[in-house]
Structure formats: C-alpha cells, structure tokens
Amino acid sequence: MALDRSTDARQARVKLEDVAARAGVSAGTVSNALNHPDKVAPATRERVVRAIAELGFTPNGAASALASGSTKTVGLVVVDLMNSLFVDLARGAQRAARGLGYDLQLADSDNDLELEASHLDFLSAARVAGVLLAPMHTPHESIVKLRQRGSSIVMLNYESDTDQFCTVLIDNERAGYIAARHLIGLGRKRIAFVGGLHHLQPVALRRAGARRAVAEADGAVELIEIDTVDLNPPSGAIVGKRLVEQPESERPDAILAVTDLLAMAIISEFTAARLRVPEDVAVMGCDHNSAAWGGAVPLTSVTMRGREMGTIGVELLKREISEPAEVHLHQTVTLEPALVVRESTVGRG
Template identity: 40%
Template sequence: MAATSIRDVAQHAGVSVGTVSNVLNRPGEVSAESIARVNAAIEELGYVRNDAARKLRAGTSTTVGFVVLDGQNPFFNDVVRGAEDEASKHNIAILYGNTDEDIARERLYLDLFEEQQVRGVLISPYDDVHTRLERLRQRGIPAVLVDRFSGDGRFSSVSVDSVSGGRMAVEHLIETGRRRIAFVGGPFDIHQVSDRLAGARAAAENSVTPVDLEVVATTALTVAEGVAAGKRIIERPRAQRPDALFAANDLVALGLLQAFVVEGRVLVPEEIAIIGFDDISFAGAAAVPLSSIRQPSGMLGRTALRTLLEEANDPESIPRQTVFQPELVVRRSTDPAKRR
C-alpha cells in the first residue's frame, strides 16, 4: 500500500497542498481552523512526515547552484546577475558553473551541487538533463530550466520565445528590402539555435515576396566563429553573397561585423545588413551599432530564482512555464536608408 502523501492530506482536509505545507512548516501563517482540519486529516490518514527529506526540500542550505551554457556570453552574465539580485533579498548565495557547451562539465557541476545539497539548481542545459534533474528532485533538490522551455512540463522553466524572435528578425530584414538572407549560427543541437532558425524559416516561407534563406553553419556561438563565417562570405563573388545576415546571437553578429570592417570589402548595412540576438551591452557600442532581438536577461534570472525558491518551500507545487516575448531593437546595421 502506498504511503500517504501530502496531497492525500490536502484532499481529505479540503484545503490546498500549500496550506498543508504551511501547517507543517509555517503554522503562524495559517488560520486556527485550517490547522485543526489538517491535523485531523493527518491523524485519520496516518500521515508521517519525512523530516530528513523535508529538510532537504525546505532548503537548510543558503546556496543555489546555477549552471550556464556559455559563461563567455554577456547575455548569461546578465541572467546570473538578475538571479543574484533576487537571491540577495533572501540571503542566498549563487554557486556558478560554466559548462562551455560541454556535456561532461555539465554533469560534473550537477554532481557537485548534489553533493553540496544546495537549496536548488538553475540550469541552462546543453544536454537532455531531465533524468538527471529528476534524481536531484528525488533528493529534495528542485531544479528550474533557464532560457529553455520545458516541453513536457516535468520541470518549471523560464525562457524567451526564440521561434518568435527568429521570425521577428527575418521579418524585419524583409521589410527593409532584403531578399537574400543567411542564418549564421550553430551547433543546431542547442535548442535556442534551432528554434531561432525555425522562426527565420517561417518568416521566409510566409513572405509575400520571394525570399531565399540559406544557412551558414558555425561550430560555436562565438566572435571567432562569426569572423570565420564572415571571411567565407567575403570569399564569394559579390553577386553570390547574401544581402542580409541573421546571426544566432550577438557574439556571432559582432564577429561578422569585425570580419567585414577589418577586410574593408563589405559595407554594413549598405551591402549586407546584420541583425543579432540577445541585445548584449556591446551591441549598441559596436563600430556599426548592431540591430538585435532583445531578451529580458535580468528578468529571466530574477524570475527563475523566485520560481526555484517557491518550489523549495512547497515541494508539492506543480511545475510552471514562464515564457517572455523578445523585442526588436533597430540600429544602424539594418538601416534601409543606408542601402546602396
């Protein structure tokens, strides 16, 4: 026979799971009537609280682990800073780990945070980590996906609609008169990259005017890979070059811009327009101010931390998905007035 759960107690007492949790952990926040009903249900059902598990779930630790996909990307620095700002309000410290898109490092940090019995884990995953996060949850350590939508709803997530952002970027390029557009980015097993490409393709396919969309693959989302892609584009005959580039993130876009400026053989936006994704602080300060799709990076971190603490305090809570909408930021790099 299965052990009585906190949900059973809530149903028997006619109250919410949260109310039962408050009676067990924070009785001062609950009315005397609710306390009486919950205690009566506990006695009738024979519910036994697992104090060891409760301590892990409630989070006696004052630390939260944060695993990010790419610590060199200023976008993730801003996300972590948002989480730190929220954590400081609760006297919690953030333990930070950068996987650098390496599965082995990702697993290493998750093992470390489990050993440290952190209050919870925030993670922007590279690999499919659901099985690993489920093990953490069984040990009373909740996890929240950051910058990644939880498709199956098993875990809470805080993300931005990257498909919408990709569509927004290419629609903007089309509106400025561009018809030969290249998506520059990779690897495509990073969900954000594949989602942005999917949005770009949808915009091209739905355009009322014919649009050619090609893919220029990179092995990483770095400035160096953007420079290399830019040099490959420069090597093409002028008539075979795209007239606009949608970079999977701002670092790749800045690399493309650097290649064009250093070589001096491509004018931006006169010959090729460029738009990035993230709107990091360097975007507006580039040699040619960069148009971008803005993500609310600080809000992502703050919301993720709040969601994690709510789950740590109420382990029976239902996972929820928070999805923010991106914003188009137009600067000189896509200015149609500058086009030749």
C-alpha cells in the first residue's frame, strides 16, 4: 500500500492555533482541554476533540489523553539523586502517581541551575499535566512558562517566597535543632556545625536550628561553625584532617555535619588518625542519606521522610490539576523529622 505523504505533511503542519480556530475557542482553551480537561466544559471539550479529529492534530499523545478525559504524565525534577532523600522522594511519587493513573517522568538537575532550567523547559514543551519540583531556588522564568502552558506545580523540600504553590516540606530548622539537642543531651560542650552553601535553604535552616538549641543552653555550650566549599565527601575529608591536627584542648568534642556524606568523610579521617568516635569526638549527620550507611561506625542522623513527601506531593498535584484555578487553594504540608541514634554518638550497645 502506498504511503500518503501529502496527508502526513498536512497533519505535520497542523498547529494548536488551527485546532482553536476550527473549534471556535482560544488557544488557551485548547491547551486546558489537553492538559486540564476537568477545567473545560464538556460541550467545549467535545468541540475541541472533534476539531482534533478533523484536522489530524496529534500533540505527542495528548489527544488520546483528552479523549479519555484525563492527562497521563507528570514530571519530577530533583536536585541530586546521589542523596537518598530524593531517591525516596521519587519512589513515593512514582507509586502515588501510578495509583492515580499517571506516568512519572524523572529528571535530576545534579546541583546545576542551568540543567534544572533545561529540564523544566523540556517538561513545559512536553505539556505535562503537572510538575513536582525539588529545586535549589525558585526558578521563576521556567515556572512562568509552565504556568502559561497550563501545568500545575508543587514544590518539594523548598519553601517558596510566594504563595503561588502547594508545598511539601520537611522541617529543616527542627532537624538542626533536634540534632544539636541530642549532642547537648550527651554532655558535649563544643559542637562544630560543618557545612557550606548557606544560600541553600535546607542548609541555612539546619544551621538556624542548631544555633537555637545552643542558645537555649545559656552559654554552657559553644557552637563552632566550619564552612565547606560544597557538601561532598572531599570537603568533609578536608575538615576532618584540619580537626585532627588541632590540639585536643581546642578540638570540638562533637561534630554536627549538615549532611551525612560530610559526616562519614570526617569519621574516616578521625579513624585513620586513631581518634575514637564517639569517645573522643561524637559525630552525626543531618539528612539520613543511605549512601553514607556503609561506614565502619554506624551514623546517627535525622530522618527526612522522602517517600511521604513524594506521595503527598502527587496527591496535592492531582488535586490542583482536577480543580478549577479559581477554586483551588494552595496549601503547605510540613513533615516532622525524627532522630535516628546510632553508634557514632552513643557507642556500641
């Protein structure tokens, strides 16, 4: 059978605006019909479906989603899949999305702002129904594009400076607070808070929590803040070597690292120098990263509840997709962290 190339070419030239003109609606209404069918009146949606069929418009699978009355894809963009918080978050989101009939498209920005923007632009062009975003900051320009194309957005592990989003957070200030309180409760008097990149919201909040706990000790505990160039193990190793070289009288008796990877690198340097953990120096992390669980000394840390964050994020996104914009109310869900005590602060047994 001969291929009708003229028909293929004609269909390839059909644009969303052509569908809008045939259906007698705006391009925005066609976009909403494709991405948010619940927001479009049934009669209008039928006209759009009929126009799509007549013109042969195929918007990357969205037409079939429109015909069934629902969209089928949501995006998830995370900061760093090397951190098990975001792996857990992705697992929770994927399971919840599947249960609601959605496909989940995952992207890792690898701590790169330009890559994060590129992922968001791709999802915008793909006209996904919604996006779950665990960002480094609020990417305003990319979000504007997503909003213009009718995509809903939910923020994860980041509190935006606006009230335009539903948000799911872990209480990072509380995480830093309970971590420092744990060390203070063990009788530690000189606590080093190790971590850099204070422009990152979770880091700044954990530091604020540690400061609050030390302030409540009324001068009985000293907080020493040690900056690092990043949050990766080599930076922790540099700090560990520096602390090993200090006289015992000046060395902190406890380390609160803002991430578990920093903490484990510090423990490795202490162990190599025959400093005992926790007898000489107690060490703990603050983000319960499974990538740091393989060390010789099991690490005390704070849970981040990633799976719950992903699950709740999808549920909020589904609600926003389903509800008309003028009815939907954005909400913030804050999850409480919990201390996980292991050998690095209390010893064996």
